[in-house]
Amino acid sequence: MVTQAEWERVQGELCFGQVFTGTVVRVPRPGAIGVFVDIGLSVGGFVDVVLLPRRRTEDWPVEGTVTDFEVWWVHSDHQQVRLKPSDPKYLCEDFADFVAQFRPTWPSEIGEAVRRPRPSSL
Structure with missing residues (x-):
């Protein structure tokens, strides 16, 4: 776990859809949880089982x-970058249907900052 300041710094540098080459470091329970990925940041990456x-x-x-992963979202409680596989062979078979149902704004989010800047105080 990193400091809150480091976590905020990392989030501030991430954009949805940003691609990282990562190494799968842990597959604790295939079919049940997901995979943990080292993407070279001070915080961990994770691909959820649903993807x-x-x-x-x-x-x-x-x-x-070792393969490419895209930033899908961030999980602030776990200080974790949630990823989706870029390679379709590692992606769920019904990804298009999944996106349409659960995240229909995904294509328009690509390139947007993961963390919105805080409003400046007057």
């Missing part, structure tokens, strides 16, 4: 896999 292949967990990236 990974559902039909065949053997299609998940294994520990040591």
